[in-house]
Amino acid sequence: MTKRAENRTLAILATDGFEQVELTSPKEAIENAGGTCKIVSPNDQRIQGNKHREHGDWFDVDVKLDEAKAEDFDALLIPGGLFNPDALRRNSKALAFASAFFEQKKPVFSICHGPQVLISAGLVNGRKMTGFSAIQQDLKNAGAVVTDEPVVVDEGLVTSRNPDDLGQFNAKIVEEICEGKHAAQRESVTA
Structure with a gap:
């Protein structure tokens, strides 16, 4: 087994109600x-x-959001679920x-409903993306170029639809975190 991602740290931004497998996988x-x-x-100790719609396991919080700095990480993952993105x-x-x-x-x-966080942050305009079928119109309304594919990659932004796509999504996550910074990564494209 290669250790391609050695010395790389992924921040997983989550709160209560994330779809468990979209974090653990x-x-x-x-x-x-x-x-x-x-x-x-944003929770102090555990989330x-x-x-699906049943309560899952508890997970320890490693870094409180108030103390987190993007410069301490190599990449960011926002899992979906119904409640997690809505709170974030x-x-x-x-x-x-x-x-x-x-x-x-x-x-x-x-993945899944996670891109809703990016919509609210104003980060999707002009970006090629996908997401859970129920939010694809929201992504379009926010200016994203949406396709219904398992994984969409746009210069360092990687989005996926649902847990069925995790195999392909995970492979892209490892590939992209190993590639490092993407010079063309951008917040959005202005019209």
């Missing part, structure tokens, strides 16, 4: 490639996942944290 992929993952959350998109510190990764040209990964 990418985390496992990065760790299997030799990287490190840190859960960043609870969801397994109303949190100004979460939006600023996500925006900082774009400003620093670092890879950003988001």
Whole structure:
């Protein structure tokens, strides 16, 4: 097994109600490639996942959002679920944290409903993206160029639709975090 992602650290921005497998599966992929993952959350100590609509497991928070800095990480993952993105998109510190990764040209990964956070941060206009079928129109309304594919890659921004796509999504996450900064990563394209 190669350790391609050695010395790379992925920030996972999440709060209660994230779709559990959308956090655990990418985390496992990065760790299997030799990287490190840190859960960043507005919660102090623990967050609870969801397994579809049922409560899932509890996970320790590694870094409180108030103390997190994008410069301490190589990339950002925003998992979906119904409640996680909805709470994060109303949190100004979460939006600023996500925006900082774009400003620093670092890879950003988001799956399912996770791109709603990027919509609220004003980061999707002109970007090629996908997301869960229920938010694809929201992405279009915010100016994204949306296709219904398992994984869409746009200069360091990697989006995916749902847990069925995790195999392809995880492979792209590992590839992109290993590539590092993307000179063409941008916040959005102005009209």
